[in-house]
Amino acid sequence: WVTRSQPVLLHVDSTGVGGASNTGSSYGFYGVNGTSGHDIWAVGQYGQIYHNDSTGWTKFVDALGITPYDLEAVWAASTNFAVAVGQGGYILKWNGSSWAQDTIIGGLTYRSVSGTGPSDVWAVGDGGTVVHYNGTAWSAVTSGTGQNLRGVWASSANEAYAVGDNKTVLMYNGSSWSPISVQSSAPGTYYAISGVRGGQALIAGDRVLRGTR
Numbered sequence: 001w002v003t004r005s006q007p008v009l010l011h012v013d014s015t016g017v018g019g020a021s022n023t024g025s026s027y028g029f030y031g032v033n034g035t036s037g038h039d040i041w042a043v044g045q046y047g048q049i050y051h052n053d054s055t056g057w058t059k060f061v062d063a064l065g066i067t068p069y070d071l072e073a074v075w076a077a078s079t080n081f082a083v084a085v086g087q088g089g090y091i092l093k094w095n096g097s098s099w100a101q102d103t104i105i106g107g108l109t110y111r112s113v114s115g116t117g118p119s120d121v122w123a124v125g126d127g128g129t130v131v132h133y134n135g136t137a138w139s140a141v142t143s144g145t146g147q148n149l150r151g152v153w154a155s156s157a158n159e160a161y162a163v164g165d166n167k168t169v170l171m172y173n174g175s176s177w178s179p180i181s182v183q184s185s186a187p188g189t190y191y192a193i194s195g196v197r198g199g200q201a202l203i204a205g206d207r208v209l210r211g212t213r
Helices: none
Strands: 008-013 016-022 029-036 039-044 049-052 055-059 071-078 081-086 090-094 099-104 110-117 122-124 128-134 138-140 149-156 159-164 169-172 178-180 192-198 200-205 210-213
Touching: 029 081, 039 071, 039 081, 071 090, 081 110, 081 122, 122 149, 122 159, 149 200, 159 192, 159 200
Parallel strands: 029 071, 071 110, 110 149, 149 192
Antiparallel strands: 008 016, 029 039, 039 049, 049 055, 071 081, 081 090, 090 099, 110 122, 122 128, 128 138, 149 159, 159 169, 169 178, 192 200, 200 210
16 A cells, blocks of 8 residues: 555555555545555554555544644554554554554654564654664664654564665664665665565665665
8 A cells, every 4th residue: 555645545466556545534644554455554644543454444543533743654563563653752552452642752753663573663753763662661772863764664673774864774783773874876865665575675765776685
């Protein structure tokens, strides 16, 4: 699924981009993620949260229902665990039956969230903010940068990557975050990162970059 900052989302499969799917919302969406075609979450303006079980979209949280701020991203580990992050430092968690505010950290905007399971979740955002969830509590982690971080992807408990403004690419090695240099001709802002087969990762910005992990 692809968001377009509108109430309509696009479905993508191996044959390409499919038709538009109208959620019924009056507001736009910024993040979408799920565990299967029967478990898709979408989050967006004014804290709205919708779910798709393959039969259609259902509203789980009204706009302004939990947070007055926009939710920027969502990540699901299972049908019983998902995390949504956004403006104002808000972090929301799904427990299998309902969404609730989990914490507010820093007051800045979190722009991306990813993990390997319910006890290993990363969220990144403005000003180089990085926080980690260990299954019990969230804690701030030093990133070593003041750049806005816009994307994060975790491949294992000992390997994660974050990308952001001004060619920022960071790697977590199990104990700390450190910068990774990229080619000088690369675009200035990276918005997302994700792993693919063969030990490679894709970075999306003004253009797509591919690198070997």
